[in-house]
Amino acid sequence: GVFVQRAVVQAKMGKADEGLEDWRQAKQIDDSLRIEDRPGIPDPAQSHQRQELSAADAASFERTLMAAWDAWENHRDSDFRKATEEVGKLDQTSPAARSLHALLLGQLGRAEEALAEATEAIRLDSEQAKSYAVRGLLRADGKDFAGAIADHTIAIQRNPKDHQAWNNRASAYLLRHDQHQVLADLQESLRLSPNYVPALANQGTCHLEL
Numbered sequence: 001g002v003f004v005q006r007a008v009v010q011a012k013m014g015k016a017d018e019g020l021e022d023w024r025q026a027k028q029i030d031d032s033l034r035i036e037d038r039p040g041i042p043d044p045a046q047s048h049q050r051q052e053l054s055a056a057d058a059a060s061f062e063r064t065l066m067a068a069w070d071a072w073e074n075h076r077d078s079d080f081r082k083a084t085e086e087v088g089k090l091d092q093t094s095p096a097a098r099s100l101h102a103l104l105l106g107q108l109g110r111a112e113e114a115l116a117e118a119t120e121a122i123r124l125d126s127e128q129a130k131s132y133a134v135r136g137l138l139r140a141d142g143k144d145f146a147g148a149i150a151d152h153t154i155a156i157q158r159n160p161k162d163h164q165a166w167n168n169r170a171s172a173y174l175l176r177h178d179q180h181q182v183l184a185d186l187q188e189s190l191r192l193s194p195n196y197v198p199a200l201a202n203q204g205t206c207h208l209e210l
Contacts, residue, residue, distance in 0.1 A: 099131050167186065
């Protein structure tokens with residue numbers, strides 16, 4: 001029937017909940033349908049459960065997580081990839097690990113997967129500023145500057161003392177040629193970290209465009 005066919009289509013599109021609801025509608029119309037008649041319609045995803053780590057593994061995870069972020073911020077791509085893969089092995093359920101993996105996917109040119117991974121990190125913990133910052137960077141890479149600004153704004157709200165977040169939003173404004181807002185964000189970034197090179201570089205670019 002129509003509901004069975006639509007259920008299969010919904011499932012193939014990754015809309016498990018909608019597919020299951022269409023299947024239920026089909027069952028109400030024809031209660032002779034069997035589970036075997038439900039090809040490709042998965043059950044809804046289970047609620048997220050964080051992996052429990054031993055004290056030693058938790059300490060190793062935190063060290064490796066810090067190393068991964070440091071490698072990312074200092075453009076050491078090989079170190080970043082190695083540390084990100086190690087973080088994922090230690091705890092695949094961590095929002096921070098998902099954010100790092102999103103950045104890695106972005107580096108590999110897998111833009112859609114990267115955005116999906118970044119969005120999943122936010123779903124797992126919507127209070128993490130870095131998760132929004134990561135998705136903002138990926139959205140800017142995809143030329144979704146409005147989306148990037150929105151995500152960086154949330155990152156700033158979550159952690160207003162993060163000089164990188166202010167510079168990231170300034171970069172997105174710069175790509176939209178909104179120089180006045182760029183300068184305001186860069187002023188705050190440099191107030192928090194006066195020698196932050198990316199912000200100084202953006203400041204120079206903005207002045208050239210004025």
